[in-house]
Amino acid sequence: QSALTQPPSASGSPGQSVTISCTGTNSDLGGYNYVSWYQQSPGKAPKLIIYEVTARPSGVPDRFSGSRSGNTASLTVSGLQAEDEGYYYCLSFAGHNNFGVFGTGTKVTVL
Amino acid sequence: QVTLRESGPALVKRTQTLTLTCTFSGFSLNTAGMCVSWIRQPPGKPLEWLALIDWAEDTYYRPSLKTRLSISKDTSQNQVVLSLTNMDPADTATYFCARYNWNDVTFDYWGQGTLVSVSS
Numbered sequence: 132q133s134a135l136t137q138p139p140s141a142s143g144s145p146g147q148s149v150t151i152s153c154t155g156t157n158s159d160l161g162g163y164n165y166v167s168w169y170q171q172s173p174g175k176a177p178k179l180i181i182y183e184v185t186a187r188p189s190g191v192p193d194r195f196s197g198s199r200s201g202n203t204a205s206l207t208v209s210g211l212q213a214e215d216e217g218y219y220y221c222l223s224f225a226g227h228n229n230f231g232v233f234g235t236g237t238k239v240t241v242l
Numbered sequence: 243q244v245t246l247r248e249s250g251p252a253l254v255k256r257t258q259t260l261t262l263t264c265t266f267s268g269f270s271l272n273t274a275g276m277c278v279s280w281i282r283q284p285p286g287k288p289l290e291w292l293a294l295i296d297w298a299e300d301t302y303y304r305p306s307l308k309t310r311l312s313i314s315k316d317t318s319q320n321q322v323v324l325s326l327t328n329m330d331p332a333d334t335a336t337y338f339c340a341r342y343n344w345n346d347v348t349f350d351y352w353g354q355g356t357l358v359s360v361s362s
Binding site for chain 2: 132134165167175176177178179182183186188220222224227228229230231232233234235236
């Protein structure tokens, strides 16, 4: 099972928006409505910020939003803040033989 | 408050078996919908799902590693154990345990991870 494809990097100035794409196949991202997004700082555990394509866990600001169209999901971070810097990974359910196909990761830099 | 913590050796030799323990609190692995999973991240590479055990003790493995992996639980101790046989330097990675919540179909809480290096 190959990893989902994400751009290696994305950047924006404080207050701007950045959108990260995540592309899969019909066997994973395109076949299920179960896409999650994680934020990870170096040396830290990933933190869940979006699940089921658009849902936000309690405590996650509404600056983070998710969407999906076909085999591609997207994460948008609006009103960028310095604390948003880090790596972002997408995740898709891919059936009982593969509970999680992760994306290749995107490094977000706040300029 | 849900917490998970990984423990195990930081260094193993090639061909040895790696055994990692995940100790968790704040939820019960006897509750329907609750699962614990292991995920790893080789240095500079993406996250990779390895194995999952659910509340009914059903187990699921990454197909490419299925012959080398074993996952089990000790509900009384709130622990989940992962074994990976025949370790190779390519298995060097940070190993995370995470709670998988079937209600939201995602890994919602993660441990801090433990770095395991394999020497040749």
